[in-house]
Amino acid sequence: MIGGTVQTVAREVIELSFPASEDLVVLARFTAATVAVRAGFDVEEIEDLRLAVDELCVSLGPIGEGASVKMTFGWVDDTVTVACTLEEPGGGPRRHPADTAPAPASDLSEQLLAALVDDHGREVRHGRLSAWMTKRRGSAREPWNG
C-alpha cells in the first residue's frame, strides 16, 4: 500500500441500459435479484435489494421522453453497490438546472431506502443527476420495529 490508499475492485460489474420507461424498471429489479444471488444474499436480502433498486430508480424523479437509464451493479466481498443515472437523448447526462442538491425524493421512497440498504444518496454533478446505494450481506436491520 502506498500513500495510505486502499483500492477495492468489484469482482463483477454488470452494466444495464434501457429506455427510461416505467414499465422497464422491472429490468432493474431482475438484474438486482441476479446480482444479489451471485453475491450470496439470502432470500429476504434479495427481495430487499429488488425493492431498493426500484426505489433508486424512483428517486431519480420524473422520466423524460427519450431519456435512458444507465445502471451499474457491482460487488466486492459481501457488499453490493448500485448506481444509476438518467441520460438525455443522444447519450449525454441529464441536464439538471444547477449543480445543486437534487429535488427531494418522496418521503415514502426515502423511508424505504433508508431501511433496506446500508447507505444511499443522490447527487447532481456537472448537470448529471445520479443515485447510488450499497447493501451488505447479513446486515438486515429492522428499525421500523422500534
Add this chain to the structure above:
Amino acid sequence: MELKDEPSPGGNVVFPMPVVAVAGELDLAVAPSLHQRLDLVLSSGATTIAVDLREATFLDSVALGVLLSALDRCRQRGGDLHLVVTEPRILKVLEITGLAKAFPVHARLDDLLGVPAEGMPR
C-alpha cells in the same frame, strides 16, 4: 398487474363495500392504472372501499402513494380504505413506512366482510 372487481362470492352474500382486487407487482409502471381504477370507484360515490392485495407480490412507494391518496379521499368523506394483505413483503413495506397502522389491514377478506370463508372468491 391485474386489476379486477372482486366477483360475487355467490349465493345471497352482498359485499358491503366495493372491493378492488389487484394481482402481481405494483410498481411505478402500474400505479397510474391503479389510480384510475380507484378513482373510478370513488367517483361512483363510494366512501369506503377495500383493496384486496392477497395476490399482489410487490409494492413500491409509488403504488403505495396511490393507496395513501385514496385513503385520504375516503377519510375526507367519512369513510375508509381497507387493505387485505397476506404477502409478507407487502406487510414489510407497510411497516417500514409506518402505514401499517394508518390503513385498516386485514389478513382475510371474509374477516372484513363477514361472509363465510368457503364462499369467498380467490
